[in-house]
Amino acid sequence: MYYETFGQMNKMLGQLDKWLDAAAAHAKTKSFEPATILGYRLAPDQFAFTRQVQITCDTVKLGASRLTGKEAPSHADTEQTIEELQARVRAVRAYLDGFSAADFAGTATRVVTQPRWEGKTMTGADYFMEHVVPNFYFHLNHAYAILRHVGVPLGKRDYLGALSLQAPS
């Protein structure tokens, strides 16, 4: 289910791309500078919108990379506009599009680490479940909540995207 879950996160990044369109349209309607939104945060000691989007992207990108060994694209954290954030989202989506189910063979038992863990490790299974998925949804939802907080017209359908509903048989 690793491959399928990264597919779902890829889908959610596609929704984030659309929220950014809605944010730009909202700024135009209200006649304010779109980049104003990028500095908003829900608490003074939480990350602002731009950083929430950057970390959403990095969580899934680095997660896929650490769980498969495939090198991830590098991003310099220099985005200043909605369009630049969209370019980052799309770059990560393109990276995720390049995976196949076979890339995740052996993922569960991989040994994963990152600098802040000071030499400690996690299994791939634990890292995926306890770190990648909850962190991805954390930053994605904080980005969404900031947009709702500043008045961008979004609803649950914009969050979830299209569901694979089947017509009554």
Next chain:
Amino acid sequence: MYYETFGQMNKMLGQLDKWLDAAAAHAKTKSFEPATILGYRLAPDQFAFTRQVQITCDTVKLGASRLTGKEAPSHADTEQTIEELQARVRAVRAYLDGFSAADFAGTATRVVTQPRWEGKTMTGADYFMEHVVPNFYFHLNHAYAILRHVGVPLGKRDYLGALSLQAPS
């Protein structure tokens, strides 16, 4: 991975229980009525804190029930205090504690529906991936974000809980 993911959501509910303790302590420190927090929302057309907690609970409870056929506990949406919300969280955790991996045999191909889908259905696999997990994290994170927004001192460690880190070998 269904069983493991519901285990992770159970863990996150345990964190939510602790955030509610922190919310009560914050209200005491600041000398305001704890229930004041329950009516907060991040946008006028989003659900308030109480409803976010209720839906977090219901998403995982009804998800587990629909994917396994095990009847879920019923809750009347009448919570008026932090303690009552904690009782609901704990009831759902107790329900989730009763599952074993075997309960999820056949989950992927189950036919799932709910009233608002007007007769349409989803496979268990799609319902789990596209609906249960993203909705669970949506309402959980909105609950968290509301607490942060009103000043409750929480951080990423309170969100994620303990990680299964292994010491260097």
